[in-house]
Amino acid sequence: MSSKVLADIAERTLAAYVTTFLGLLIADxxxxxxxxxxxAAAIAAIPAALSVxxxxxxxxxxxxxxAAWLPGRLRRGTA
Known part of the structure; x- marks a missing residue:
C-alpha cells in the first residue's frame, strides 16, 4: 500500500474513533x-478497527x- 492510502486509512480510522467516542459520551x-x-474509549476502538x-x-x-470502495472514476463522476 502506498503512503497516500495509509494516510487515507489513518484519517478514516481516527474519524471513526473520535465520532464514536464523542457519540458515546454525549449519549451518557x-x-x-x-x-x-x-x-467509551474501549468501545470506540471497535468501529475504528473495522474502519482499518x-x-x-x-x-x-x-x-x-x-481507501474508498468505489473506483475513483465513479467517485469523481466520470463513469
Missing amino acids: GANLASVSAVK IKGAIGSRFGDKDS
Missing part, C-alpha cells in the same frame, strides 16, 4: 446510555489510490 450525558469514559479493515479492502478492490 443525555442519560441515553450509562458508559464510563474508559468504556474496510480501508484495506477498499485499497485492494476499490480505488487503488485510496
Whole structure:
C-alpha cells in the first residue's frame, strides 16, 4: 500500500474513533446510555478497527489510490 492510502486509512480510522467516542459520551450525558469514559474509549476502538479493515479492502478492490470502495472514476463522476 502506498503512503497516500495509509494516510487515507489513518484519517478514516481516527474519524471513526473520535465520532464514536464523542457519540458515546454525549449519549451518557443525555442519560441515553450509562458508559464510563474508559468504556467509551474501549468501545470506540471497535468501529475504528473495522474502519482499518474496510480501508484495506477498499485499497485492494476499490480505488487503488485510496481507501474508498468505489473506483475513483465513479467517485469523481466520470463513469
